Amino acid sequence: MTILSIEHLNKAFGGLQATNDVSLSLEQGELSAIIGPNGAGKSTLFNLITGYHRPDSGRVIFNGRDLIGLPPHEIVRLGIGRSFQRSNIFPRLTVFENVQTAVLSHYQQSGHLWRGTSRFGKLNEQVERILHSIGLWDKRARLGGKLALGDQKRLEMGLALALEPKLLLLDEPTAGMSSEETASTVALVKQISDEFKVTLLFTEHDMAVVFGIAQTIHVLYYGGIVASGKPQEIADNPEVQKIYLGEKDAKSRFRG
Amino acid sequence: MQTLRTIPAWTWGLLAAVALAGLSFVLGEFQLILASQMLIAGLFAMSLNIIMGFGGMVHFGHAAFYGLGAYTVAILAKNYNIPLWVALPLAPVVSAALGAVVGWFCVRRVRLYFSILTLAFGQILYVIVLSVAADFTGGDNGIHGIPVPEIISSARNYYLFTLLIFTLCFVALFIITKAPFVLTLRAIRENAERAQFIGVDVRRHQLTTFIIGSFFAGIAGGLMAILNRFVGPDMLFWTTSSEPILGSLMGGMFSLTGPAVGAALLLGLHLFISQYTEFWPTVLGILTIIVVLAAPTGLVGLTDDLPRAARSAE
Ligand SMILES: Nc1ncnc2c1ncn2[C@@H]1O[C@H](COP(=O)(O)OP(=O)(O)OP(=O)(O)O)[C@@H](O)[C@H]1O
Ligand SMILES: [Mg+2]
Numbered sequence A: 001m002t003i004l005s006i007e008h009l010n011k012a013f014g015g016l017q018a019t020n021d022v023s024l025s026l027e028q029g030e031l032s033a034i035i036g037p038n039g040a041g042k043s044t045l046f047n048l049i050t051g052y053h054r055p056d057s058g059r060v061i062f063n064g065r066d067l068i069g070l071p072p073h074e075i076v077r078l079g080i081g082r083s084f085q086r087s088n089i090f091p092r093l094t095v096f097e098n099v100q101t102a103v104l105s106h107y108q109q110s111g112h113l114w115r116g117t118s119r120f121g122k123l124n125e126q127v128e129r130i131l132h133s134i135g136l137w138d139k140r141a142r143l144g145g146k147l148a149l150g151d152q153k154r155l156e157m158g159l160a161l162a163l164e165p166k167l168l169l170l171d172e173p174t175a176g177m178s179s180e181e182t183a184s185t186v187a188l189v190k191q192i193s194d195e196f197k198v199t200l201l202f203t204e205h206d207m208a209v210v211f212g213i214a215q216t217i218h219v220l221y222y223g224g225i226v227a228s229g230k231p232q233e234i235a236d237n238p239e240v241q242k243i244y245l246g247e248k249d250a251k252s253r254f255r256g
Numbered sequence B: 001m002q003t004l005r006t007i008p009a010w011t012w013g014l015l016a017a018v019a020l021a022g023l024s025f026v027l028g029e030f031q032l033i034l035a036s037q038m039l040i041a042g043l044f045a046m047s048l049n050i051i052m053g054f055g056g057m058v059h060f061g062h063a064a065f066y067g068l069g070a071y072t073v074a075i076l077a078k079n080y081n082i083p084l085w086v087a088l089p090l091a092p093v094v095s096a097a098l099g100a101v102v103g104w105f106c107v108r109r110v111r112l113y114f115s116i117l118t119l120a121f122g123q124i125l126y127v128i129v130l131s132v133a134a135d136f137t138g139g140d141n142g143i144h145g146i147p148v149p150e151i152i153s154s155a156r157n158y159y160l161f162t163l164l165i166f167t168l169c170f171v172a173l174f175i176i177t178k179a180p181f182v183l184t185l186r187a188i189r190e191n192a193e194r195a196q197f198i199g200v201d202v203r204r205h206q207l208t209t210f211i212i213g214s215f216f217a218g219i220a221g222g223l224m225a226i227l228n229r230f231v232g233p234d235m236l237f238w239t240t241s242s243e244p245i246l247g248s249l250m251g252g253m254f255s256l257t258g259p260a261v262g263a264a265l266l267l268g269l270h271l272f273i274s275q276y277t278e279f280w281p282t283v284l285g286i287l288t289i290i291v292v293l294a295a296p297t298g299l300v301g302l303t304d305d306l307p308r309a310a311r312s313a314e
Helices: A042-049 A072-078 A095-106 A121-133 A149-161 A179-195 A207-213 A231-236 A238-243 A250-254 B002-023 B029-054 B063-079 B084-106 B111-132 B155-178 B180-190 B192-196 B202-228 B238-251 B257-274 B280-294 B306-312
Strands: A002-013 A016-027 A031-035 A057-062 A080-083 A167-171 A199-203 A216-221 A224-229
Touching: A002 A042, A002 A199, A016 A042, A016 A199, A016 A216, A016 A224, A031 A042, A031 A179, A031 A207, A042 A167, A042 A199, A072 A080, A072 B192, A080 A149, A095 A121, A095 A149, A095 B180, A121 A149, A149 A167, A149 A179, A179 A199, A179 A207, A207 A231, A216 A231, A216 A238, A224 A231, A224 A238, A231 A238, B002 B155, B029 B155, B029 B180, B029 B202, B029 B238, B029 B257, B063 B084, B063 B111, B063 B202, B063 B238, B084 B111, B084 B202, B111 B238, B155 B180, B155 B202, B180 B192, B180 B202, B192 B202, B238 B257, B238 B280, B257 B280
Parallel strands: A031 A199, A031 A216, A080 A167, A167 A199
Antiparallel strands: A002 A016, A002 A057, A216 A224
C-alpha cells in the first residue's frame, strides 16, 4: 500500500529550480533513502513534504490526503515526523524536557494548565523509553544546547520518535558523527524501521550506510529524480554512476 | 522523591505569606499602603513575565491591560454603582477579552515586530481612554472617588485583602509554570520553528499566553484602582509598561518570583531615593545598566528555571 505519493512537485528559489518535477511514492513500512550531491534538493524535498515550504506546483498525498497548504503542526499531527540536517532542538531545555515536550504534544497535552509535568507518569515513562533507545538517558539532565553535535543529532531523532509517526523523515541522521556514533545511529534507524511499522525515508551522504540499509533508493540531481529502484539497480545505473564519477571510487563505494 | 521536592516550595510560600500577613500588625498606615503598592506592582510584573520571560515575547503595551482592569473597576463601581465584589472580578475578564483581540494580531509577528505592534495597540487603547471614550472615562481627569466597601477601607485590611489576592494569583501562576503549558511555551521561546515540527500550534499557544498575561494584569489594575480610589489614563501609557519590564529585568526574567521581587524593590527604591534626589530616572538608568551588564539573569537569576528544571528531570 502506498502511504506517500509525490506528484510533479516543483519549487524554485528565485531562478534556481530546487525541486524539478519530482514524482515518487513510498510503500507502507518501506525503508528508503534519497541520495544526491550537495545542493541536489534533498532537504528542500523534505521541506515541501512537511509544510516548511509551499511548492509552486504539484501534490503531496499522504494516506489519501493532500498536504499542500497545511501548516507544519497539522502535518505532524497527521503522522509525519522529521529530523533536521542541522541539529534543531530546544537548547535551553534539558534533554529530558526536549523529548517530554514532544511526547506531551503528541498526546495533545501541550496546553494543559494545571497538572504538573512530573505527574504525567505514563507519558514520562515513554520519554524514558525514548531516551534509552537513543542512548541519552544518562545525559537527561543536561541542557540540549550543551550536548556534543552527535548527541544533538540523536536528540533530534528522539524528538521525531516521540511523535510515533507513521512516516519518519530523517535528514542526514549521521551528519557530524564519529564512526562509532554513526554505526549506533544506523543500527537505531534499522531497529526503528524493523520494530515499529514506520515508513522511513532518509537522506545520507555516506554510501556505505545507504546501500547497507535502504530497500529503495531515489537519486536526486539538480532538483530532479534521475533514478529510483533497488540498491542493485541504482548501483548499476550508468547515469547515476556518471553523477558520482567525480567522487573517488564511486563504483566500489556503491557496492557498500 | 517528588513530594520531597514539592513540599519545600509550598512550605516556603506559606511561610512567606504568613510573614507578609504578620507585617500588617507591625507596619504603619503609610508603609501598609506602600506594601500594597509593592504587591500590586509585583503581580503586574509577574503577569507580564509570563509573556516576556517564559514566552520570550517582549511586550511594550502591557500597561493597557493593567489600565483596562483599573477602568473596569472604576467605571462599574463609580458610574454604575455596581458593588466592588462584582466589579473587581470583571476587571480581568475585560482585560483578557481585549487581550484576545490585540493578541490575535500581535502573535502574527515575531521579535521586534511583535514588540512594535504591542506598543502601537497599547497606545491606541490609551488614546481611546484619554479622549475617544472620555464621556465614560473622564478623559484627562480620570475617575475620582471610587466607592470602597467598609471592610477593606482601612490601610491594614486593604493590605491583607491585596495579599490574599496576590497569593491566590501567585499560586495559580506557580501551578501553570509547572504544567505542560509553560514547558511548551519555553520550548517555543527557545525554538519556535522546531516547536511547530513536534506538532505545536505555536500561534495559538502564544495567543493563550497573551490572554493569560492580560488577565492577571487586569487583576493588578483593578486592585490599584481600589487602593488609590482613583484611575487616570497614565495607567495605560507606555511608560507604565516599562515598570514591569525593568522590574522583571532586575529580579530575573526566567523565574516566577524574580519579577515580583524586582518590581517591588524598584518601587521601594524609587520612594527611598526620591527623598534625597530628584534624579530617580538617572539612578534607575544606572541600575539597569549594572544589572544588564553584570547580572543579565537578574537577582533571582536562573535559580527558578533551569537548574530546577534540570533537577526535576532526574
Ligand atoms: N530557503 C532557500 N532559499 C533559497 N535557496 C534555497 C533555500 N533552500 C535551499 N535553497 C537552494 O536550493 C538548492 C537545494 O538545496 P537543498 O538544501 O535542498 O540541497 P541538499 O540536497 O539538501 O544539499 P546538502 O546535501 O548539501 O544538504 C541549493 O542550491 C540551495 O542553495
Ligand atoms: Mg540537505
